[in-house]
Amino acid sequence: MQCVRFSPARVAAPGGLRKPALVARTTVQRRTVAAAANGNGLPIDLRGKKAFIAGVADDQGFGWAIAKALAEAGAEISLGVWVPALNIFETSFRRGKFDDSRKLASGGLMDFAHIYPMDAVFDTPDDVPEEVKANKRYAGADGFTISECAAKVARDSGKIDILVHSLANGPEVTKPLLETSRKGYLAAMSASSYSYVSMLQRFGPLMNPGGASVSLTYIASEKVIPGYGGGMSSAKAALESDTRVLAYEAGRKHQIRVNTISAGPLGSRAAKAIGFIDDMIRYSYANAPVQKELAAQEVGNVAAFLCSPLASAVTGVTMYVDNGLNTMGLAGDSKTLLERDS
Numbered sequence: 199m200q201c202v203r204f205s206p207a208r209v210a211a212p213g214g215l216r217k218p219a220l221v222a223r224t225t226v227q228r229r230t231v232a233a234a235a236n237g238n239g240l241p242i243d244l245r246g247k248k249a250f251i252a253g254v255a256d257d258q259g260f261g262w263a264i265a266k267a268l269a270e271a272g273a274e275i276s277l278g279v280w281v282p283a284l285n286i287f288e289t290s291f292r293r294g295k296f297d298d299s300r301k302l303a304s305g306g307l308m309d310f311a312h313i314y315p316m317d318a319v320f321d322t323p324d325d326v327p328e329e330v331k332a333n334k335r336y337a338g339a340d341g342f343t344i345s346e347c348a349a350k351v352a353r354d355s356g357k358i359d360i361l362v363h364s365l366a367n368g369p370e371v372t373k374p375l376l377e378t379s380r381k382g383y384l385a386a387m388s389a390s391s392y393s394y395v396s397m398l399q400r401f402g403p404l405m406n407p408g409g410a411s412v413s414l415t416y417i418a419s420e421k422v423i424p425g426y427g428g429g430m431s432s433a434k435a436a437l438e439s440d441t442r443v444l445a446y447e448a449g450r451k452h453q454i455r456v457n458t459i460s461a462g463p464l465g466s467r468a469a470k471a472i473g474f475i476d477d478m479i480r481y482s483y484a485n486a487p488v489q490k491e492l493a494a495q496e497v498g499n500v501a502a503f504l505c506s507p508l509a510s511a512v513t514g515v516t517m518y519v520d521n522g523l524n525t526m527g528l529a530g531d532s533k534t535l536l537e538r539d540s
């Protein structure tokens with residue numbers, strides 16, 4: 199079921215002409231991949247496939263939406279949850295806080311085969327500093343480095359077919375690059391780009407030939423988005439470049455595909471921490487070719503496609519799922535254009 203709300207909005211047409219318009223706003227994108235799997239048209243059928251998704255800590259972000267799409271298509275899902283967020287995620291899950299968003303088209307609830315603690319800035323136990331081990335947010339958690347997490351997945355699931363990296367972190371994201379410290383810059387790269395290299399190193403050998411991996415990137419990698427600082431733009435540029443190199447290397451070594459989705463703005467928890475996400479959503483709404491708010495599920499559905507046999511010849515690609523905003527060279531709602539009108 200698709201819920202579409204129409205709201206009158208004043209939008210600026212190219213050239214600065216202002217006119218009222220009726221705008222379709224997709225609030226809930228429930229046109230799921232399962233609808234296709236049930237018989238009409240091209241199916242995305244991931245039954246019997248196992249997926250590991252790193253970067254889910256609530257039901258608001260892209261990681262959850264990808265889990266949902268993969269579950270609709272029949273895949274078994276396991277999660278890697280950032281250690282400081284794990285407790286609250288599991289408690290909320292147990293208490294039914296996510297039950298509405300867990301509902302599948304079949305009537306059942308999305309479930310997870312395994313939930314593992316994970317911190318993607320550490321590769322092996324030797325990398326974990328004493329102060330992290332002593333930190334109360336890490337109390338009781340063990341085996342959360344990427345290599346240990348991969349070992350647990352191998353133990354519990356054997357081989358997997360789908361690997362998703364939906365995480366990023368930049369402690370100085372609110373600082374302009376010109377004011378970013380070396381430490382902050384390297385931390386952004388470590389959490390947001392190298393973590394993916396490390397995941398493919400460790401999870402690649404667990405993946406069945408024909409498997410696929412996907413990560414999430416952002417247009418700030420290639421165009422200047424003031425406010426997306428702290429080295430996060432650099433980290434996304436690295437992630438996109440690495441996607442191509444890893445597609446080649448992991449393609450040859452493991453016969454798997456590696457792609458990244460350049461997503462439009464979404465008011466996730468991580469994005470809210472940056473502080474300007476509402477402006478970005480409004481900007482996209484006013485200026486993108488397709489005038490609607492991006493639903494996380496639209497990204498989830500494309501991820502399911504990229505991880506399915508339907509995309510068996512697609513690898514090394516940065517795929518835009520942003521209502522087409524990346525194609526625009528002119529902001530139709532620019533004040534400069536509007537002034538010409540008055």
Ligand SMILES: NC(=O)c1ccc[n+]([C@@H]2O[C@H](COP(=O)([O-])OP(=O)(O)OC[C@H]3O[C@@H](n4cnc5c(N)ncnc54)[C@H](O)[C@@H]3O)[C@@H](O)[C@H]2O)c1
Pocket residue numbers: 252253254255256258259260261279280281283316317318319363364365366367389414415416417460461462463464465466467468469475
């Ligand atoms: N929200 C947007 O507007 C937007 C746009 C384009 C791309 N993206 C990308 O989408 C991906 C998912 O982000 P989101 O916006 O859905 O937010 P989100 O908050 O749902 O996801 C980010 C996740 O990263 C996890 N994380 C942070 N540091 C970690 C670490 N060291 N180890 C393991 N996990 C860690 C967090 O716990 C969280 O679950 C990110 O790569 C982000 O850059 C987001």
